[in-house]
Amino acid sequence: MQMRTLQITFLLLFTLSLGACGFHLRGQNEFALPFQTLYIKSASDYAPFIVELKRAIEASGVQVTDSAGQAQLTLHIVSEISDKQILSLSGAGRVREYRLQYRISLRAFDQKQQEWLTPEEITLRRDFSYDATQILAKEQEESLLYQDMRSDAVQQVLRRLNHARPLPSQ
Numbered sequence: 154m155q156m157r158t159l160q161i162t163f164l165l166l167f168t169l170s171l172g173a174c175g176f177h178l179r180g181q182n183e184f185a186l187p188f189q190t191l192y193i194k195s196a197s198d199y200a201p202f203i204v205e206l207k208r209a210i211e212a213s214g215v216q217v218t219d220s221a222g223q224a225q226l227t228l229h230i231v232s233e234i235s236d237k238q239i240l241s242l243s244g245a246g247r248v249r250e251y252r253l254q255y256r257i258s259l260r261a262f263d264q265k266q267q268e269w270l271t272p273e274e275i276t277l278r279r280d281f282s283y284d285a286t287q288i289l290a291k292e293q294e295e296s297l298l299y300q301d302m303r304s305d306a307v308q309q310v311l312r313r314l315n316h317a318r319p320l321p322s323q
Contacts, residue, residue: 186314190216192224195233201300202233202257206307213311226269228314231258235299240280253279253295255302259310261317269317275309277302 191210195203207217218224233256240250255277261270279298283291 186210186213186215186311187317188215188225190218190224190226191314192218192221192227193230194221194227195230200233202303202306203230205303206230206310209307209311210314221264224264226261226263226317228259228261228270228310231260231272233257237295247285248283250280250282251295253281253298253302255299255306257306257310259313261314263319267322268320270313271320273313275306277305 193203193207193210197203210217221227234254236254236256238252238254239248240252241248243249257275258272259270259275260268260272262268279302281291281294281298
């Protein structure tokens, strides 16, 4: 009985110390964004990146609005581009490796058109080997890599928005 009490006490102390050091699970964003409402302007409201971005922003306590007039800040996703390039070929001329690239161009401004984030681009790259005998598996791997890059881009956008402030007029 005493050993069990000691184990529970140790587990409780360990859990409390993890919380005290700032530990949190990956994907559990604790961003305190400097605005309460945001409008996301993009070519498609239903693109996987936009859906994931809206979900992450709402999870951080910011309301995503339906129009720029209702929002303190507008996040303009200028472009979202997925690209696939051949990285290397075998001696027989078959593809051995691909490089996947995912780019997001964005900017943010308030209702007075004052810049909060100057136009910038987030670029992510992943290399993966290709084997023609495992086509389905490699297509799934490619899809998972793009999904991972999208999630990474969402986190980068949130970090940028977390530090966004009105830029001085020039």
